[in-house]
Amino acid sequence: MATIDTDIRHYRQLLKHYIEIRDEESLYGAEQISKAFIKNNVPPEEIINLHIQSLSELYPDIPEHFQHSMNFLLEIMISYGVAHQENHSLREQQSELMSEIAVASNMQDTLLTTTKPDVAGLDIGVVSVPAHQMSGDYYHFLTGEDDSFGIAVADVIGKGIPAALCMSMIKYSMDSLPKANVSPKTILKNLNRVVERNVDASMFITMFYAQYLPSESKICYASAGHEPGFHYHAETETFEEMKTKGLVLGVSPDVDYWEYERTIQKGDMVILLTDGVTECRQGDRFIETEEVLEVIAQYADLPAQEMVNKAYKHFERMQDFQLRDDFTLIVLRKEV
Amino acid sequence: MDPTFCVTIEQEWDIVKARQLGRDRARDIGFGTVDQARIATAISELARNIYLYAGSGKICFEVVEEMGQNGLGVRSLDTGPGIKNISQVMEDGYSTSGGLGAGLPGVKRLVDQFDIQSEEGQGTEIRVMKWLRKLR
Numbered sequence: 001m002a003t004i005d006t007d008i009r010h011y012r013q014l015l016k017h018y019i020e021i022r023d024e025e026s027l028y029g030a031e032q033i034s035k036a037f038i039k040n041n042v043p044p045e046e047i048i049n050l051h052i053q054s055l056s057e058l059y060p061d062i063p064e065h066f067q068h069s070m071n072f073l074l075e076i077m078i079s080y081g082v083a084h085q086e087n088h089s090l091r092e093q094q095s096e097l098m099s100e101i102a103v104a105s106n107m108q109d110t111l112l113t114t115t116k117p118d119v120a121g122l123d124i125g126v127v128s129v130p131a132h133q134m135s136g137d138y139y140h141f142l143t144g145e146d147d148s149f150g151i152a153v154a155d156v157i158g159k160g161i162p163a164a165l166c167m168s169m170i171k172y173s174m175d176s177l178p179k180a181n182v183s184p185k186t187i188l189k190n191l192n193r194v195v196e197r198n199v200d201a202s203m204f205i206t207m208f209y210a211q212y213l214p215s216e217s218k219i220c221y222a223s224a225g226h227e228p229g230f231h232y233h234a235e236t237e238t239f240e241e242m243k244t245k246g247l248v249l250g251v252s253p254d255v256d257y258w259e260y261e262r263t264i265q266k267g268d269m270v271i272l273l274t275d276g277v278t279e280c281r282q283g284d285r286f287i288e289t290e291e292v293l294e295v296i297a298q299y300a301d302l303p304a305q306e307m308v309n310k311a312y313k314h315f316e317r318m319q320d321f322q323l324r325d326d327f328t329l330i331v332l333r334k335e336v
Numbered sequence: 337m338d339p340t341f342c343v344t345i346e347q348e349w350d351i352v353k354a355r356q357l358g359r360d361r362a363r364d365i366g367f368g369t370v371d372q373a374r375i376a377t378a379i380s381e382l383a384r385n386i387y388l389y390a391g392s393g394k395i396c397f398e399v400v401e402e403m404g405q406n407g408l409g410v411r412s413l414d415t416g417p418g419i420k421n422i423s424q425v426m427e428d429g430y431s432t433s434g435g436l437g438a439g440l441p442g443v444k445r446l447v448d449q450f451d452i453q454s455e456e457g458q459g460t461e462i463r464v465m466k467w468l469r470k471l472r
Contacts, residue, residue: 049370071369078377082442086428093428 007036012054019058041088043081048074101161105133108164111171114140117149119214121336125304127312128328136163137274137326138170147214150184153328154207155226155274157248163326166205169198184209184222185259188246192224192257195250205249208272212264217334219270220261224249227275230293232300234267239293242270269304270332271296276325280315287318296331304331342396343383345414351383354395358410361397365406366468375408375466378446381439382412382462390416390459400465407448407467415459422454 011033018026037047052070055062112135116124128137136156143149154170156163173194177187187209195205206226212219221229225248231240246257264270273292280287295314299307308329316323341361343354358379362372379395386393393414400407419425428441440462444450449465 045370045373049368052369074369075373075376078373078446079442082377082445085445086441090428 007033007040008050011050012057015051015054016058041085043077043084045074045077045081048077101133104161104164108134108168111168112138112140117141117143119147119149119212121334122212122214123304123333123335125306125308125331125333126329127308128326129312129316129323130326131276131323132160134161134164135326136160136167137276137328138167139272139328139330140171140174142174144211148212150187150209150211151272151330151332152187152207152209153226153272153274153330154205154249155276155326155328157204157206162203166199166203169194170205170207183259184211184220185257188222188224188249188257189255192247192249192255193253196253199250201250203250207249208244210270210272212332217264218261219264220259222246222257222259224255224257227273227278229273230269230271231262231264232269232271232296234265234269237297239271239297264334266334266336268334269300272330272332274326274328276323276327277315277329279325280319280327281324282318304333307331340396340398342394344392344394345383345386346392348387351380351387354383355380358395358397358408361399362408362466365399365408367408367466371466371468374446375410378443378464378466379410381443381446382410382464385440385460386412386414386416390414392416393459405467407465410447410464410466412462413459414461418456418458418460419452419454420456422452426452 010029014026014029014033017023018030048070052067052074055070056067116126126139128135128139130137136158138152138154138156140152141149142152152174154167156166170191173191174187177190182190188207191207199205204225207224208221208226208229209223210219210221210229221242221244223244223246225246226244228244229242231242232238233240242260242262244258244260247255271293278287278289278292280292292311295311296307299310302310308331311329312327315327341357343350343357345351345354355376359372359376362375367375383395386395391414393412393416396411396413398409398411400409424430425440426444430439430441440452443462443464447464447466449463451463452460453462454460
């Protein structure tokens with residue numbers, strides 16, 4: 001209260017000084033007081049009242065109609081004062097929410113931690129960036145008993161917190177799968193059942209699951225309505241879409257998925273992604289898939305991790321550093 | 337002076353009457369200009385709620401003296417549809433986002449004490465209290 005009392009006295013002095021001399025210094029002082037009032041949460045009607053009182057003390061013979069007009073102004077300010085207080089408390093609520101989300105986001109990072117498998121002759125690059133604080137994209141590496149490993153890439157339709165909540169469920173279901181080498185189509189079939197039971201009908205999850213068998217240089221894969229992956233043929237320097245069929249997860253309780261396989265030659269790459277990559281926008285225009293592949297081809301000589309980093313930077317810049325959707329890009333390259 | 341006095345709210349004009357009476361009472365008790373304006377605004381908001389949502393009701397004033405402190409109590413009574421979810425209407429930003437003005441959280445901010453009771457289909461009673469601050 002002491003500071004407010006000082007401010008009130010100060011206000012009167014400054015006002016007097018300004019009316020007499022009209023110098024910039026008084027106005028600078030006014031700016032400082034104004035900031036102090038805001039800091040102390042002084043409502044606007046109090047300031048008008050302070051002004052009225054200061055004026056009538058400094059100039060006792062103020063015309064009556066002028067005094068009435070000031071009272072009118074005070075009345076006008078009452079609702080502004082209420083709105084001001086409301087904004088103040090909404091701001092506080094917002095910062096509480098923001099810190100809660102930050103905590104949740106950290107939890108999600110811990111939850112979704114996965115390690116890139118270290119397989120001789122195979123170079124793997126991954127980039128996964130959420131559009132907001134929390135991600136609706138998911139990727140996970142599962143190591144099998146031999147050198148084989150699985151890669152899961154999933155995307156919850158939607159983003160932010162609801163998508164992130166959904167994502168955690170996928171993580172738990174994946175963890176509960178038997179450790180043995182389960183085929184991609186069986187994994188999707190099992191996950192579909194979990195998602196169908198636990199997720200609201202308006203939420204969809206797409207997933208691509210690939211299993212790499214180093215001994216046979218073979219990749220087996222299945223997709224639940226996910227963005228198709230691409231196979232880069234080193235020999236012809238061309239990309240081939242890995243066409244798949246399969247219903248998104250959670251639509252129907254009992255779904256069978258198709259499984260595909262292809263052989264990977266030396267220098268070939270497998271590119272897996274989410275629609276945050278293919279639906280990058282330049283202004284109002286969605287980019288074409290060819291453009292994504294062109295960018296990847298441009299960095300094809302780099303190690304896989306550098307390649308995906310460069311590709312991400314390219315699209316981040318193209319979208320003015322504001323991602324519209326979660327972005328996940330994974331590249332596997334067979335080196336020998 | 338009659339300790340309680342009520343204004344029936346049926347038309348928009350009645351809101352003005354309630355404001356006027358509330359302001360006069362506040363002035364008589366000794367409230368300053370700013371608090372008079374706050375009291376009038378709170379009454380206005382309560383009366384408008386009656387007029388807009390309940391159709392009819394009343395605003396009652398009561399001059400209170402408690403432990404040497406003077407204050408003005410305002411009671412808003414209606415037999416309208418009632419409020420289903422009170423917590424929701426008391427949330428900041430809930431009614432104001434619809435452009436309805438200060439809303440009940442605003443009324444609460446303008447006074448010292450605020451209490452609301454409502455039964456769906458039976459009506460709403462809101463009691464607010466503004467205390468006269470003693471001069472130091």
